[in-house]
Amino acid sequence: MRKAVAGLAFVLLAGTPVGAATADGSSTLPQVPAGFVITHYATAGGAGTGLDLGPDTRDPEAPPRLYIADYVNGRISVVDDVQGSGGPPETFAEGFSSPLGVLATDDGTVFVADSTTKEGPYGSRPYGRVWRLEDKDKDGVAEKKTLLIGDLPNGRHNTNGMAIGPDGMLYVTNGNATDDGVEGGNPEVVPWSGSVIRLDPDAKNLSIKKLPLKKTLVATGMRNVYDVVFSPFDPTQLWIPMNGLDDARRAEEEGDEEGRENSDDLLYMTDMNDRRKGKPRLDDFGFPSCLYNIVKKGNLKPYNNPNPRTMKKFGPCPKKKVPLPEASFGLHVSADGAAFQESDAWGDEYENDLFVAEWGNLFGTEIRGHDVIQVELDESGTKVTAQSVFTIGGAPIDVTFDQQGNLYLLDFSGDVFKISKP
Numbered sequence: 001m002r003k004a005v006a007g008l009a010f011v012l013l014a015g016t017p018v019g020a021a022t023a024d025g026s027s028t029l030p031q032v033p034a035g036f037v038i039t040h041y042a043t044a045g046g047a048g049t050g051l052d053l054g055p056d057t058r059d060p061e062a063p064p065r066l067y068i069a070d071y072v073n074g075r076i077s078v079v080d081d082v083q084g085s086g087g088p089p090e091t092f093a094e095g096f097s098s099p100l101g102v103l104a105t106d107d108g109t110v111f112v113a114d115s116t117t118k119e120g121p122y123g124s125r126p127y128g129r130v131w132r133l134e135d136k137d138k139d140g141v142a143e144k145k146t147l148l149i150g151d152l153p154n155g156r157h158n159t160n161g162m163a164i165g166p167d168g169m170l171y172v173t174n175g176n177a178t179d180d181g182v183e184g185g186n187p188e189v190v191p192w193s194g195s196v197i198r199l200d201p202d203a204k205n206l207s208i209k210k211l212p213l214k215k216t217l218v219a220t221g222m223r224n225v226y227d228v229v230f231s232p233f234d235p236t237q238l239w240i241p242m243n244g245l246d247d248a249r250r251a252e253e254e255g256d257e258e259g260r261e262n263s264d265d266l267l268y269m270t271d272m273n274d275r276r277k278g279k280p281r282l283d284d285f286g287f288p289s290c291l292y293n294i295v296k297k298g299n300l301k302p303y304n305n306p307n308p309r310t311m312k313k314f315g316p317c318p319k320k321k322v323p324l325p326e327a328s329f330g331l332h333v334s335a336d337g338a339a340f341q342e343s344d345a346w347g348d349e350y351e352n353d354l355f356v357a358e359w360g361n362l363f364g365t366e367i368r369g370h371d372v373i374q375v376e377l378d379e380s381g382t383k384v385t386a387q388s389v390f391t392i393g394g395a396p397i398d399v400t401f402d403q404q405g406n407l408y409l410l411d412f413s414g415d416v417f418k419i420s421k422p
Contacts, residue, residue, distance in 0.1 A: 030372075030393040030409070032419055038391075041408065041418040042079040042086030046070035050113075050161060050337065050398050051410040054104020056080070057135035066408060066416065067092060067110055069099040076102055076112060076133070078140070079416065086416060093133050093142040101173070101227075103162040109134055110142060111201070113159040113172060120151045121209045125186040128152035128159025128174050130199070149199060149206040153177065153192050155185035157243070161227030161337060161398075165272055166235040170201040171218065173225040173240065180245050180261070181288025181310040194222035194287055196240060196270070214282075219270040221285035221322075226336040227398070231269075232352050233381025239326075240268040241335040241356050245291060245305075261306045263291040265335040266325040267356070267375065267384065283323050290317035294328050327384040332361035333369030337398025337410070345405025346421045352377065357396040359412060372396050372409060391419070 032038045050069040056062040063081040068089070070077055075094035079086040092110065101113035110133040117126045129150045133142035148170075152159050157175025165171050176194035178185035188194075192208060196218040199206065208216075224243035231237040244263035270283040288310050290302035297303060302317050302324070329335045337357045344351050353376050358369035372391040375384055395412040402408070407419040 028393060030391040030396070030411075030417060032391050036419055036421050038417055038419045039085070041416040042066065042089065044068040044070060044077045044079065044089045044410075044414040044416060045073070046075070046077075046414050047072040047412055048397060048410045048414040048416070049100045049412070050102045051408060051416065052102050052104045052400055053402055053408070054110065055106065055108050056140070057108040058138055058140045060108075064402065065104075067102050067104045068410065068414075068416070069102040069112065070414065071098055071100060074099060074114075076110065076142075086418075091141070092135075093145060095145075096131070097129075098158065100158050101161045103164070103170075105164055105201075109201070111148070111162055111170065113162060115154060115158040120153070121207065122151075122153045122189050123186075125153065125177075126155045126158075128154050128172075130159065130162070130170070130172055132201070132204075146204050148201070148203055149208065151208050152197070153186075153189035153208070155193075157194075157224035160225065163228050163230055163238075164201065165198070165230060165238075167272065168201070170199045171228050171238065171272070172197050172199060173228050175224045175226075176222070176287070178288070180305055180307050181314055182307060183309075188288070191217055191220040191284070193220075194225060194242075195220040196222075196225065196228055196238065198272070217282060218272060219268070219283040219285065221283075221287050221290070222268065223287050225268075227338045229338050229340060229354070231381050232340050232342045233377070236272045237381070238270050238272060239338065239354060240270065241329070241338050242266045242268060242325075243334055243336075244331065245288075246332070261291070262331050263293050264331055265329040265333050265358075266292060267327040267329065267335070267354075268323075269326045269382070270323075285325070286317050286322035289314045290319070290322050292325065292328060293331070295331070300324060300328055327375065327387060329356070329358065329369075329373065329387075331368060333371075334359035334361065335369075335373075337396075337400075339399045339401055339407075341401055341405065341407070343401070343403070343405035350374070352381065355390060355399050355407065357399050357409070359395050359397045370395060372399060 049071040066079040074096040077089040078092040097116040099114040103111040130148040134144040155177030360369035374390040376386040398410040
């Protein structure tokens with residue numbers, strides 16, 4: 001923070017650019033700002049979709065291990081720190097259908113979010129699941145796998161990133177079912193589609209139908225929410241990157257020659273206590289009725305989804321009541337994993353800034369995203385004051401920091417890069 005100022009639809013990933021390969025088979029190093037050093041840390045293989053640092057369950061005194069979700073191979077890989085450089089990947093757990101989110105907690109418990117198609121409380125459709133992994137015999141491999149919840153209704157977008165809140169509860173991002181509310185997927189399940197929910201991390205076999213709505217639902221009215229992180233300024237605040245709409249297919253009257261409506265990837269902020277300005281209220285951000293497109297509208301204000309079928313089903317956007325996003329990342333950048341730089345290792349210029357991985361676009365010929373974005377906040381930590389590109393290149397999908405302030409960047413190729421400031 002400069003003191004003076006301030007999921008993806010993975011069925012489509014096959015043709016994604018992830019950077020040219022080097023002689024050792026790893027991706028080309030992304031570009032970093034002057035004064036920083038980037039190294040290739042590890043190759044986890046498969047398709048990396050989430051990472052987190054956590055304790056070594058074999059030895060609590062050992063350096064932390066890096067836990068990596070591999071979407072293609074349905075596993076959680078783990079990489080040991082070997083004299084500051086990652087060793088070869090090992091399998092910590094496997095047998096998942098499509099893992100996207102992974103969270104390693106201080107006691108060695110690891111949570112995994114994935115999705116599968118099955119018969120459930122809302123019919124036959126995709127459902128998100130959260131698993132709890134435990135290494136009971138301390139051999140570095142999880143032998144206990146417990147289903148915490150298995151019926152989070154989603155569809156086009158999955159159950160993604162997670163975080164442990166200051167209340168000890170598990171906060172989970174659940175993607176929505178369609179592109180724009182009606183096109184491209186199973187029916188939305190309001191209010192669980194495009195939501196952040198709160199769960200007891202020690203529970204098992206929970207059912208979304210039996211959970212109390214007021215205690216479980218933290219925020220709703222979003223689309224493909226990929227991650228959730230708690231603020232270093234105020235631990236009750238959650239920051240949430242979201243992927244915007246791809247193609248509402250009803251925009252001819254708006255002058256779009258392709259007949260396609262697009263909306264921005266956004267950054268939301270909500271409160272774990274469901275309060276804004278002291279008043280109890282669940283944040284409903286208005287999707288699918290409310291869309292945002294700064295280039296088209298000239299500001300970050302909501303407008304009605306142009307698809308008449310969406311309007312017929314969900315009604316118009318409550319423009320005067322909907323809580324606004326804190327920032328826009330633009331069109332089709334795929335804003336995904338996020339983390340705060342909470343240490344002073346990089347100096348005041350970066351302390352308490354939010355870093356967001358932009359995996360990149362799938363649409364059109366103009367390249368968008370494929371960066372990590374630095375988001376600066378004001379002294380209160382509630383307003384975005386600046387955004388800038390921090391890394392360039394590849395298909396970055398998640399980021400995390402260690403206690404020394406080093407950034408670990410996961411590329412969709414499965415490569416992990418370590419960024420330091422000597």
